[in-house]
Amino acid sequence: MAEPQIRVRIKRRDRPEASPRWEEFSVPRLPMMNVISLLLEIQKRPVTADGRPTSPVVWESHCLEEVCGACTMRVNGRVGQACSSLVDKLAEPITLEPMTKFPVVRDLVVDRRRMFEDLKKIKAWIPIQGTYDLGPGPRLSPAEQEAAYDLSRCMTCGCCLEVCPQINARSEFIGPAAISQARLFNVHPTGKNNAAERLEALMEPGGISDCGNAQNCVEVCPKEIPLTTSIGEMGRQVTLHALKSLLSGS
Amino acid sequence: MAKARFIVVGGGLAGLMNTIRLAEAGHEVDLISFVPVKRSHSVCAQGGINGAVNVKGEGDSPHEHFDDSVYGGDFLANQPPVKAMCDAAPGIIYLLDRMGVMFNRTPEGLLDFRRFGGTKHHRTAFAGATTGQQILYALDEQVRRHEVAGLVRKFEFWEFLSAVIDGSGACRGCIVMNQVDMSIHAMRADAVMLATGGPGVIYGRGTNSTTCTGTAASAVYQQGAHYANGEFVQVHPTAIPGSDKLRLMSESARGEGGRVWVPKDPHDKRSPTSIPESDRWHFLEDWYTAYGNLVPRDIASRAIHKVCRDLGKGIGGGEMVYLDLTHIPAQELDRKLGGILEIYDKFVGVDPRKEPMKIYPAYHYSMGGLWIDFGHMTNIPGLFAAGECDYQYHGANRLGANSLLSCIVGGEVGAASMIRYAAGGEGKGEPPEGVLQAEKRRQEKLFDRIQVMDGPENPYALGEELASIMRSDVSIVRENTKLAAADARIRGLIERWERIGLPDKGRWMNQASSYVNQLWNMLQLARVIVQGALARDESRGAHFKPEFPERNDPGWLKTTKARHTPEGPVLEYEPVDISLIPPRVRKYDVDKKEAAATS
Numbered sequence: 007m008a009e010p011q012i013r014v015r016i017k018r019r020d021r022p023e024a025s026p027r028w029e030e031f032s033v034p035r036l037p038m039m040n041v042i043s044l045l046l047e048i049q050k051r052p053v054t055a056d057g058r059p060t061s062p063v064v065w066e067s068h069c070l071e072e073v074c075g076a077c078t079m080r081v082n083g084r085v086g087q088a089c090s091s092l093v094d095k096l097a098e099p100i101t102l103e104p105m106t107k108f109p110v111v112r113d114l115v116v117d118r119r120r121m122f123e124d125l126k127k128i129k130a131w132i133p134i135q136g137t138y139d140l141g142p143g144p145r146l147s148p149a150e151q152e153a154a155y156d157l158s159r160c161m162t163c164g165c166c167l168e169v170c171p172q173i174n175a176r177s178e179f180i181g182p183a184a185i186s187q188a189r190l191f192n193v194h195p196t197g198k199n200n201a202a203e204r205l206e207a208l209m210e211p212g213g214i215s216d217c218g219n220a221q222n223c224v225e226v227c228p229k230e231i232p233l234t235t236s237i238g239e240m241g242r243q244v245t246l247h248a249l250k251s252l253l254s255g256s
Numbered sequence: 257m258a259k260a261r262f263i264v265v266g267g268g269l270a271g272l273m274n275t276i277r278l279a280e281a282g283h284e285v286d287l288i289s290f291v292p293v294k295r296s297h298s299v300c301a302q303g304g305i306n307g308a309v310n311v312k313g314e315g316d317s318p319h320e321h322f323d324d325s326v327y328g329g330d331f332l333a334n335q336p337p338v339k340a341m342c343d344a345a346p347g348i349i350y351l352l353d354r355m356g357v358m359f360n361r362t363p364e365g366l367l368d369f370r371r372f373g374g375t376k377h378h379r380t381a382f383a384g385a386t387t388g389q390q391i392l393y394a395l396d397e398q399v400r401r402h403e404v405a406g407l408v409r410k411f412e413f414w415e416f417l418s419a420v421i422d423g424s425g426a427c428r429g430c431i432v433m434n435q436v437d438m439s440i441h442a443m444r445a446d447a448v449m450l451a452t453g454g455p456g457v458i459y460g461r462g463t464n465s466t467t468c469t470g471t472a473a474s475a476v477y478q479q480g481a482h483y484a485n486g487e488f489v490q491v492h493p494t495a496i497p498g499s500d501k502l503r504l505m506s507e508s509a510r511g512e513g514g515r516v517w518v519p520k521d522p523h524d525k526r527s528p529t530s531i532p533e534s535d536r537w538h539f540l541e542d543w544y545t546a547y548g549n550l551v552p553r554d555i556a557s558r559a560i561h562k563v564c565r566d567l568g569k570g571i572g573g574g575e576m577v578y579l580d581l582t583h584i585p586a587q588e589l590d591r592k593l594g595g596i597l598e599i600y601d602k603f604v605g606v607d608p609r610k611e612p613m614k615i616y617p618a619y620h621y622s623m624g625g626l627w628i629d630f631g632h633m634t635n636i637p638g639l640f641a642a643g644e645c646d647y648q649y650h651g652a653n654r655l656g657a658n659s660l661l662s663c664i665v666g667g668e669v670g671a672a673s674m675i676r677y678a679a680g681g682e683g684k685g686e687p688p689e690g691v692l693q694a695e696k697r698r699q700e701k702l703f704d705r706i707q708v709m710d711g712p713e714n715p716y717a718l719g720e721e722l723a724s725i726m727r728s729d730v731s732i733v734r735e736n737t738k739l740a741a742a743d744a745r746i747r748g749l750i751e752r753w754e755r756i757g758l759p760d761k762g763r764w765m766n767q768a769s770s771y772v773n774q775l776w777n778m779l780q781l782a783r784v785i786v787q788g789a790l791a792r793d794e795s796r797g798a799h800f801k802p803e804f805p806e807r808n809d810p811g812w813l814k815t816t817k818a819r820h821t822p823e824g825p826v827l828e829y830e831p832v833d834i835s836l837i838p839p840r841v842r843k844y845d846v847d848k849k850e851a852a853a854t855s
Contacts, residue, residue: 020762020764021764036499037499038497038498038499038603038604039499039500040498040499040500040603042500042501043498043499043500046500046716049716049759050714050716050717050720051714052759061759061760061761061762061768062716062759062760062767062768064760064765064767066291067466068291068295068296068297068465068466068467069295069297069299069300069465070465070466070500070501070503071300071501071503071504071599071603072599072602073299073300073386073389073595074291074294074295074296074299074300074465075294075295076291076292076295089500089501090602090603092603092605111436111765112764112765115765118292122292122294122400125397125400126400126403126404129401130397130400131356131397131398131400131401132354132355132356132394132397132398133401134354134355134398136280137273137276137277137280137351137398137668138351139347139350139351140350140351140354141350142350142353142354142367143350143353143354143355143356145361145364145365145366146361146365147361147363147365148360148361148362148363148365151358151359151360151361152591154358155358155383155384155390158356158358158383158390158393159386159389159390159595161294161295162292162294191356194356196354196356197356
């Protein structure tokens with residue numbers, strides 16, 4: 007029989023420049039709880055396990071069904087979405103910490119803007135000429151669609167960056183998510199038109215050559231995106247592109 | 257024309273499409289969003305987007321789509337905009353295809369389409385079972401392109417607080433709050449688009465995301481914008497239980513052949529897979545022979561409610577029925593429904609390919625919203641609305657896979673109107689600084705007041721009380737005594753709001769103070785929903801009153817318009833434009849043709 011109360015330890019920080027502190031909470035156990043519902047219980051009664059009133063914990067969440075990527079954090083030391091982290095499957099006390107590879111804003115909220123900036127660098131879009139009705143898009147076989155769909159489910163959640171040893175204070179590495187997105191747009195019949203620009207972006211400092219091949223990324227991706235395959239494929243494209251440029255003397 | 261400056265609030269499908277169209281015309285857009293736009297609630301849309309492309313030789317047409325939508329909405333929608341939406345739909349699907357949305361394909365490489373509720377045609381284009389996410393991503397990518405080109409400025413983690421309205425009653429900009437440093441700013445614009453989604457959080461646990469509070473729509477309602485058909489909210493028949501959210505199980509599960517059933521003996525102790533066909537009751541197929549499992553959502557939700565609550569025939573006598581996909585090959589399921597099977601698997605821990613899912617209805621969508629004209633402008637000149645926060649396209653009940661479509665159409669139509677409005681000269685140029693500053697001061701004073709609230713009430717607990725009232729008394733079945741009592745209890749909550757104690761006194765990413773403001777707005781909007789329902793003595797679409805079980809066209813074929821007063825909403829009504837399809841009786845036990853012949 008499980009305990010009626012769940013112990014939760016949360017690493018908190020009031021402001022980016024403040025030093026972190028740990029607070030412990032005791033939360034009543036409900037059926038089918040996830041980490042989000044623990045945080046919601048604390049919100050309704052923000053009192054620590056030793057009876058001290060505190061502020062509600064601040065976290066980021068939105069869809070609560072693992073399609074938006076917002077609630078990514080470290081749960082018992084492992085990065086993932088708080089919504090799909092089910093309490094019954096977690097060892098207690100449950101520890102919650104913000105991701106470590108992004109600047110903390112407050113408590114469990116981090117600033118992931120760099121990931122969206124990286125999507126700009128690699129021109130992660132299809133260069134359509136306008137949104138007016140210009141008829142159907144290019145035909146794709148079901149096999150091409152299925153392969154591309156697997157890549158297009160990236161939520162920009164940051165799990166792959168969190169576990170990548172090459173992402174650290176001394177590196178500019180763009181990381182697996184953006185590299186895999188470059189692959190997605192390079193296979194699309196229209197997206198291909200910008201393929202060379204994407205490859206050149208990946209040849210810049212912090213580009214694909216910074217990958218250390220640790221292969222942690224593919225292990226933690228909640229959408230099971232074949233990130234290492236993407237990195238391999240883009241490495242091949244970059245090499246070919248470099249060779250071609252060399253031969254054409256450009 | 258000279259470059260205009262526009263503000264778009266909300267980065268879901270409607271807001272992003274609106275932004276793209278404005279930027280494409282060369283205008284500058286400030287895009288305000290409470291969450292990074294790529295994380296907007298549109299990601300939760302699963303099943304697909306409708307458009308009568310007629311790829312299966314079924315004789316489908318935009319007119320058939322239009323007729324299904326008007327009929328599905330029980331004739332409450334103004335018909336010309338619905339027709340325009342259905343006419344535009346095939347072109348929109350092609351546009352999304354060109355943007356790179358990874359829609360499923362036929363073996364020939366063409367777009368594949370599946371069936372959805374309330375139609376007999378394969379009309380729904382889909383990208384696995386994460387269609388909303390895939391379309392949102394494509395629009396997000398196009399907006400990023402315009403951002404790089406310098407036309408779009410994004411303000412993510414910023415919240416809309418109110419519209420700036422000048423002495424003539426026109427909207428000249430808005431007041432926004434930075435959710436990190438909590439600073440409040442006035443922004444001017446020639447026109448403002450609200451694409452801020454629905455008010456689902458008023459019902460607490462449902463299928464909506466955490467920011468779907470309706471706070472922006474409620475704020476402008478309290479500033480004089482009319483709110484239409486608030487009483488029409490959709491309860492989705494198939495959601496999975498949870499302690500934080502009731503997660504959607506897309507209608508596409510039934511579109512692909514899923515069947516809803518209960519054991520004939522509710523206390524049957526066998527596992528569902530070992531209950532033979534003869535001991536199962538497929539009540540939807542039984543009651544609605546023509547449409548079966550693909551009846552519209554209001555019908556399916558009422559049927560499940562009746563089986564469980566009135567007949568006591570839910571699984572184990574409780575509030576649960578089976579949604580069964582186990583007869584479909586697992587490989588086909590993965591290809592067409594992978595995204596939702598993954599959700600069931602992850603959150604319930606049971607593989608729905610092998611075992612029937614247990615589901616129950618949950619709050620899902622608001623057909624009602626801000627009143628707008630056919631060009632998407634509210635009754636406040638210069639203030640526009642599109643997407644779930646408007647009321648335009650779905651009448652008394654929305655058909656599945658029409659919401660993504662209405663978001664995109666609304667964004668497009670709204671952009672054209674905004675550009676026309678700005679070129680017309682009204683509200684043009686710099687508003688007097690005093691107008692902006694006065695509204696900014698009003699909002700600063702409000703937040704100064706919230707910051708020092710130190711009463712005994714916890715705001716989140718109050719929000720949960722509101723949600724439980726709405727779920728129990730303003731949902732599938734409505735009774736006048738309960739609705740009147742619900743309104744009284746909400747008035748009580750509004751009084752208790754004054755005695756809130758703000759649980760967080762900080763001035764940095766203070767989510768609690770934002771929530772206290774949102775809660776006020778939710779309480780005001782809840783009264784609009786309840787009073788609209790109380791007044792409407794008939795049953796139509798999602799609004800079902802056993803005391804008045806029939807649709808009453810002579811009395812109630814009219815749009816509810818709520819106007820705010822300090823004492824609460826005042827309801828007014830306006831006629832519905834039924835100029836294209838004469839109203840007829842709506843029934844799903846027989847085909848539309850047969851129904852028309854007998855009515």
